[in-house]
Amino acid sequence: MPSYSFVLNGKPVTVEAPADMPLLWVLRDLLNVTGPKYGCGVGVCRACTSHLDGGEIQPCVVPVADCAGRRVTTIEGLADGDTLHPVQQAWLDCDVAQCGFCQPGQIMAAVALLKKTPRPTDAAIDRIENVCRCGTYSRIREAIKKASADG
Amino acid sequence: MARQLSRRKFVVYSLAASTLTVAAPLGCDPSTAEGIEPTAADRRRPSDVLVTGTDEEMLVLEVTAANKVVVRLPRVEVGQGVTTAVAMMIAEELDARLVDVDIPLAEARTKGNQYTGGSNSVSSLYGPARQLAATARAKLVTAAARRWHVPARSLRTRDTRVIAPDGRSATFGSLTASAARIHRPSVSSRPKPASRHRVIGRPTTRIDARDIVTGKATYAGDLTVAGAKPTVVARPPTLGGTVVSVDDRAARAMPGVHAVVKVAGGVAVVADSFHHAFKARDALRITWAPGPLASLSDAAIRSRLRAAVPRLGTAPRGSAQTEGEFEFAFVSHAPMEVLTAVADVRPGRAEIWFSSQTPMDARDSIAAAVGLPTSKVRVHVMRGGGSFGRRLNYDAAIEAALISKAARRPVKLMWSRADDIRHGRMRPASHHRIRASHARGRVVAFAHSMASVSEAYPESGATAQGGVTPAVARAANPLPSDSGLYNFGRLSGNSGSVELAIPLGAWRSVDSGTMRTAEEIVVDEVARSLGRDPVAFRRTTLRNKSVKAVLDKVATTGHWGRPLPAGQAQGVAVHEEYGSCVACLVEVNATDPKNPRVTRAVVAADVGTAVNPRGLEAQLMGTVIDGISTVLQAGLHIDRGTVRESSYADFHYARQRHAPLHFEVHLIPSRREPGGAGELGVPAAAGAVANAYARATGTKPRRFPLTF
Numbered sequence: 117m118p119s120y121s122f123v124l125n126g127k128p129v130t131v132e133a134p135a136d137m138p139l140l141w142v143l144r145d146l147l148n149v150t151g152p153k154y155g156c157g158v159g160v161c162r163a164c165t166s167h168l169d170g171g172e173i174q175p176c177v178v179p180v181a182d183c184a185g186r187r188v189t190t191i192e193g194l195a196d197g198d199t200l201h202p203v204q205q206a207w208l209d210c211d212v213a214q215c216g217f218c219q220p221g222q223i224m225a226a227v228a229l230l231k232k233t234p235r236p237t238d239a240a241i242d243r244i245e246n247v248c249r250c251g252t253y254s255r256i257r258e259a260i261k262k263a264s265a266d267g
Numbered sequence: 268m269a270r271q272l273s274r275r276k277f278v279v280y281s282l283a284a285s286t287l288t289v290a291a292p293l294g295c296d297p298s299t300a301e302g303i304e305p306t307a308a309d310r311r312r313p314s315d316v317l318v319t320g321t322d323e324e325m326l327v328l329e330v331t332a333a334n335k336v337v338v339r340l341p342r343v344e345v346g347q348g349v350t351t352a353v354a355m356m357i358a359e360e361l362d363a364r365l366v367d368v369d370i371p372l373a374e375a376r377t378k379g380n381q382y383t384g385g386s387n388s389v390s391s392l393y394g395p396a397r398q399l400a401a402t403a404r405a406k407l408v409t410a411a412a413r414r415w416h417v418p419a420r421s422l423r424t425r426d427t428r429v430i431a432p433d434g435r436s437a438t439f440g441s442l443t444a445s446a447a448r449i450h451r452p453s454v455s456s457r458p459k460p461a462s463r464h465r466v467i468g469r470p471t472t473r474i475d476a477r478d479i480v481t482g483k484a485t486y487a488g489d490l491t492v493a494g495a496k497p498t499v500v501a502r503p504p505t506l507g508g509t510v511v512s513v514d515d516r517a518a519r520a521m522p523g524v525h526a527v528v529k530v531a532g533g534v535a536v537v538a539d540s541f542h543h544a545f546k547a548r549d550a551l552r553i554t555w556a557p558g559p560l561a562s563l564s565d566a567a568i569r570s571r572l573r574a575a576v577p578r579l580g581t582a583p584r585g586s587a588q589t590e591g592e593f594e595f596a597f598v599s600h601a602p603m604e605v606l607t608a609v610a611d612v613r614p615g616r617a618e619i620w621f622s623s624q625t626p627m628d629a630r631d632s633i634a635a636a637v638g639l640p641t642s643k644v645r646v647h648v649m650r651g652g653g654s655f656g657r658r659l660n661y662d663a664a665i666e667a668a669l670i671s672k673a674a675r676r677p678v679k680l681m682w683s684r685a686d687d688i689r690h691g692r693m694r695p696a697s698h699h700r701i702r703a704s705h706a707r708g709r710v711v712a713f714a715h716s717m718a719s720v721s722e723a724y725p726e727s728g729a730t731a732q733g734g735v736t737p738a739v740a741r742a743a744n745p746l747p748s749d750s751g752l753y754n755f756g757r758l759s760g761n762s763g764s765v766e767l768a769i770p771l772g773a774w775r776s777v778d779s780g781t782m783r784t785a786e787e788i789v790v791d792e793v794a795r796s797l798g799r800d801p802v803a804f805r806r807t808t809l810r811n812k813s814v815k816a817v818l819d820k821v822a823t824t825g826h827w828g829r830p831l832p833a834g835q836a837q838g839v840a841v842h843e844e845y846g847s848c849v850a851c852l853v854e855v856n857a858t859d860p861k862n863p864r865v866t867r868a869v870v871a872a873d874v875g876t877a878v879n880p881r882g883l884e885a886q887l888m889g890t891v892i893d894g895i896s897t898v899l900q901a902g903l904h905i906d907r908g909t910v911r912e913s914s915y916a917d918f919h920y921a922r923q924r925h926a927p928l929h930f931e932v933h934l935i936p937s938r939r940e941p942g943g944a945g946e947l948g949v950p951a952a953a954g955a956v957a958n959a960y961a962r963a964t965g966t967k968p969r970r971f972p973l974t975f
Contacts, residue, residue, distance in 0.1 A: 117522075134522075137542045145497060145540035150489035151482025153652070154541070155603050156684040160916045163603055191482035204480040211472040211881050214889060215346025216479035217603040217652025223480060242924040247915050249603045249653045250346050251892025252885070253926035 120184045124149065125193025131180065139175035139183055140164045143190060151191035151220045155247070162246040165221035165228075166190045172228035191220035194227065203227045206263035214250035222246050226260050235264055279402040279456070280325070286332060287439075287446040289402050290325035291395035293341060293380045324379020326392070328357065328399045330407070334427055334440030336363050338396070339373040341381040342388050343624055344475070345602075345654035347945045348882035349388045351474045353396055355878055359466035360400030360458050361407075362424035363439065365474060375626035375646035383624040384659055384773070386845045386943025389878055393941050397458040405452035410445040411437055412453060419453035461876065461938045470881035475650075487607040487621050487649045488681060495609045495677035496525055497541040498670055501548045502533040502686055505908040507558030507768045510534060514552040521547045526674035532690070535670045537678055545683075559768045560908035568720065568765070568905060569594060572698035575718035577761035579702050583712050586704035589793045593701070593785040594970045596902030597720075597910075598694040599918055600774055604652020605687045606663035610670070611677035616643045621664045622651030629661035633668045655893075656773040660692060685913040691770030693903055693910075695720040699785040703755065703793045710793060710808065713755035715786060718763035722771045752843055753790070753808045769905075775893060776949035779844055784898070787840035787954030788968060791961065801839055801958065802827050813873045813935070814841050817850040820871035820933050825852035834858035835866075838959025842951040845943025847874040851891065851951040853927070857963035861974055865895050865956060868927040870948060875939035884932040887948045891930065894952025896921045899960070902972045919972075 121130040124147065131146050138157075143149040143166075152175055155163030159177040166175050167189040168182075175188075194201040200208065203226050213219045225246050233240050241257050248256065282288045329337045338357055344350045350370040358365045375381065380391065404424055411429040412419035414437070423430045430436040439446075461467075478484040503509065513534050515527040523543035528535050534551055538544035573592070582588055608621035617639055623629050626646045634641040651658050667680035682690075697719035704712040751758060774780065794804035802822045809815050818841055821827070827837060834857055841850045854867040870887045877883045900919040904911040912918040957968045 134542070137540070141540045141542040144488075145542070148491060150485075153486075153603070154488065154605065154681070156914045156916075157545075158684075158914055158916070160914050161603070161684070191480075195481060200477075200480065207480045208472060208476050211476060211885065213346075213473060213476055213479040214348070214885055215603065215651065215653040216475065216484050217346075217486065219479050220482045238928055244923045247603065247920060247922060249601055249655070249920060250885075251889035251921065251926070253892065253921070253923045254888055254930040255885070256923065257926075257928075 120180050122183045122185060123187045125189055133180050135181040136179045139178045139180050139188065142180045143175060149190055149192060153217055153220065155218065161218070162225060163218045163221040165224040165246060167224060167228060170231065172225060191224060194223065201227065202266055203230065203259070203263045206259040206266065210255045210259040210262060212252050212255040212259050214252055218246060218248045222248060222256055226256070226263065230260065230264055236260060279398050281450065282327065284329070284447055285444060287330040287403055287406055287443040288327060289399055290327045291399040292324055293326050293391065293395055323376055326395050326399055328403055330403060330439045330443040330446070332440050332443055334367060334438045336361060336368045336427070336439070338368070338370055340370050341373045341376060341379065342383045343372060343622055343648050343651060343658065345383070345622065345624070345651035345658060347388070347886060348473060348879060349383070351471060351882055352389050352878045353392055354474050355466050355471055356393065356396040357400045359464060360397045361404045361439070363427040365466070365471070367427040368474070370474070372648040372650065374648060375630040377627065377641065381627050384656070386945040386947065389941045390846065390943055393878070401458045402456045405454050405456040406446040406449040407439050407442050408454050409449045409452040410442045414442070414445065467876065467878050468880065471879050472881065484650065486604050486652050487609055488604070488679065490609050490620055490679070492609055492620060493611040493618070493677040495611065495679040496537045496539065497544045498535055498537045498667070498678040498680045499541065499544045499548050499683060500530060500533045500535045500666065500680070500686065501551050501553060502690055503555045503558060505555070505558035505561050506690065506770070506910065507560065508555045509558070511554040511556050517552070518547040518550040521550060525676065527551070528670055528673040530666055530669055530673070532666060537670070537674050537676065541681065558908050560905070562907065563767070563905065564907055565905050568696060568767070569698065571765045572696060572718045572720065575763035575765050576698055576700050577716045577763050579700060579714040579716050580759055582702065582704045583706070583757070586706045586711055588702055588704055589789060589796050590702045591785070591789055591792065591967065592969060593699040593788070595697045595781045596972060596975060597696045597769070597905065598774060598897055598902050599688050599912070600655045600657035600692060600772060601688060601915070601918060601920060602651065602653030602655060602657050605684055606682040607680065608664040608667035609677065609679045610664070610667035612637050612668050612671040617668060618645045618647070619664050619668060620647040620649055621661070622649045622654070622658050623661055623664065624654060624658045625661065629664055632661065633665055636665050637668050637672050655775040656777070657692060660772055662770070688903070688912050688914065688918055689910040692772030693770070694774035694780070695771045697781050699781065701785055701789045703789055705793060705797060708797055710753070711756035713753070713758050715760040715782065716762065717782065718765060720767050720769060720771065721764040723766040723768045751810060752814065752841070754810055755808065775890070776946040779842065779950045780897065780953060783842050783950035784953040784957060787950070788957050788961070791958045792967065800828070805839070805841065809841070811843060811848065814843050814848045814850070816935055817841065817848055817871040817873055820935065821850045821852040821869045824871070824931065824933055825867070825869035827852060834963055836959050836962035838955045838957065838962055840951045840954025840958060842947065842954070845947060847872065847942035847944055847947050849887070849947050849951045851894070851948065851955040853952070853955045853959050855956065855959035855963050857960055860964050863899055863960055863963070863974070864925065865927045865959070867929040868952070869931050869933070871933040871935065872944065872947065873935035873937060874944045874947070875937050875942045877934050878941060880934055883934065883944050886945050887932050888930060890946070890948025891952040892921050892926060893949045894956050895925060898953045898956045898971055898973060900925070900972045900974050902975050
């Protein structure tokens with residue numbers, strides 16, 4: 117079985133896995149990193165949203181082979197120790213979560229958006245595709261704007 | 268030993284333990300708690316200690332030596348915020364810090380009320396939880412008074428501590444052992460009057476929010492218990508299809524595959540990872556027999572439903588009629604967390620982990636399915652990634668238990684998203700015929716007949732299907748609304764059903780989500796035919812002052828009647844249920860009628876005491892999105908016995924771009940006991956969206972979802 121090395125949340129890891137194994141299952145089933153959630157397996161619901169070299173990806177449709185030698189960041193890698201990332205803090209301040217299942221993905225999508233667009237318009241926020249079945253969209257919008265304003 | 272401490276409605280018992288442990292019975296109805304006979308637990312002697320694992324029908328509060336207040340909750344947290352609301356009730360009466368209160372979910376019990384549904388959690392827990400904590404507080408204060416030899420009445424409680432006038436203080440944890448021996452507290456055990464509430468009624472962030480935003484919150488699929496192996500099931504293309512033959516040689520030969528077993532729903536694969544399991548599932552060569560609905564599609568279902576609607580009676584003589592027929596498609600619950608269950612079934616015992624609204628029923632059914640006595644089956648209730656009624660049923664848990672038994676190993680079963688959408692459950696499709704009869708400017712009779720699909724069980728029976736709860740049975744055979752929301756003269760109605768072997772389930776707000784929605788559309792059409800404004804007409808015909816008040820609130824704060832450009836309009840609707848009422852006003856931009864957007868939503872609700880206004884607002888926010896989704900865009904098609912949709916790519920539950928840009932909630936201040944709120948908003952939001960769409964487009968919405 118081939119082995120792949122990458123940097124996961126700041127630490128180097130090596131896994132033995134089939135080349136086509138989606139990163140999501142490498143994270144969840146091999147590395148026990150369970151923040152990224154399975155919601156569809158086809159890149160649609162985006163509950164697994166994480167970052168590859170700082171850019172947004174859906175690990176359920178990214179083969180582990182594509183991650184070799186790169187930096188993978190999941191929700192677990194966002195905070196700096198006990199200090200939450202400003203987007204996580206905004207999520208807390210706005211009490212965004214309900215069931216919480218999609219929120220790691222929502223937060224990672226928001227972080228990626230703010231990185232590219234520090235002052236996103238409503239139209240830019242509307243382009244976030246992540247599904248929240250509890251319907252927390254208004255608070256997500258509010259939290260993104262708050263994180264943006266707080267810099 | 269134990270005795271009734273309160274002369275009021277809620278009884279609290281002391282349980283013998285080395286730490287302060289008190290318990291309040293939770294009947295199916297809070298009022299039945301009165302006069303309950305002491306149970307075995309009450310007769311224990313102090314040396315028997317500990318109540319862990321024997322909570323039974325009690326709500327049990329324990330103050331640990333580590334200064335934590337632990338209440339094992341016989342309810343499930345699926346996002347509705349019940350753990351936060353209960354923690355607030357406890358913190359209020361104990362004067363504990365919210366962070367010191369832990370609300371783990373109780374595992375399945377054999378007695379009592381462990382049902383999460385019908386929007387009744389807060390209303391059923393409000394009395395017992397506060398009484399429980401008030402009793403514990405009285406004992407802690409008494410223990411401190413004895414320790415310090417001061418009058419108990421001179422002591423205060425704050426921040427999980429007892430504080431003396433001279434400034435001395437002791438944590439509850441340091442007092443718990445001596446408080447456990449207090450039988451007659453020297454201060455009142457009565458809950459505070461509402462006027463002294465400092466926690467209840469204060470907008471509060473969820474107690475699990477930090478775990479959620481850091482990815483630490485644990486759902487069934489995140490467990491690594493018992494060495495359970497990832498498991499998926501190959502399911503038939505049609506609903507209820509069956510395996511004729513399976514060639515599993517290729518699948519079994521694949522790396523990482525541990526077992527392939529046939530189950531009622533298809534063929535299960537147990538593997539090292541979900542990747543290996545999905546790959547092996549796809550390598551199975553299965554010949555399927557079509558399910559019982561293989562010749563049936565939407566058009567035929569709709570015409571059978573239409574034919575099953577009972578006739579409306581004769582309209583009053585001399586009246587004019589406003590009539591409408593309404594059709595609602597099937598709707599998936601589609602919680603973000605797909606059905607997942609970890610099962611470890613051994614020859615003499617079984618242990619299951621999953622998120623369940625009905626863990627007691629689930630335990631019975633799982634025990635029967637695997638052939639064990641109920642006492643040998645443990646069900647651990649996990650937090651759920653959404654439910655909306657889906658976790659009333661426990662199909663996946665039974666299936667996981669049977670796979671574990673057959674494969675002789677612990678399994679972590681996960682339904683794929685396609686499994687979840689294509690094999691149910693779903694809100695039943697329904698057809699409604701409504702007629703309002705009016706004369707001399709007033710409605711003199713209102714008739715509503717409807718028919719919905721009800722679930723037929725061809726061979727396997729209800730249990731193997733995952734159980735039918737009362738709520739689901741009700742959903743399968745709803746009765747027309749008879750709440751008398753309006754002064755509409757003579758009310759009448761009837762219901763019929765079409766039995767089909769389709770897996771159904773109660774969907775948030777159950778029958779009201781279709782029935783009230785349809786009725787509120789007719790109310791708008793009646794107003795129009797009488798030349799009245801929809802808000803003014805409702806205001807003069809609503810029976811209940813509280814409903815008028817929430818309607819007035821949205822009309823004022825939502826600027827009802829403000830001018831909008833062509834293609835945009837406001838819509839309004841109201842609903843009353845669970846001892847609560849709600850009004851919703853929305854603005855829709857339907858400039859492109861095929862791509863409408865709700866741009867603004869204003870909700871007003873009167874739910875009695877709002878324990879956590881912030882959580883209540885969140886529930887109302889979610890129900891507005893449910894209303895938008897079910898009325899405008901999200902439903903399921905049946906094509907020749909197959910559900911056409913298979914993910915959120917084609918089941919169009921609302922995304923950010925469909926959510927209102929502006930959303931606001933107004934809560935009517937109240938000191939009434941709390942009513943229900945989790946499902947309340949769905950019919951009002953759905954009705955308001957439909958009415959706004961009608962006014963924006965000049966159409967009469969009849970078939971939902973509208974852009975399907």
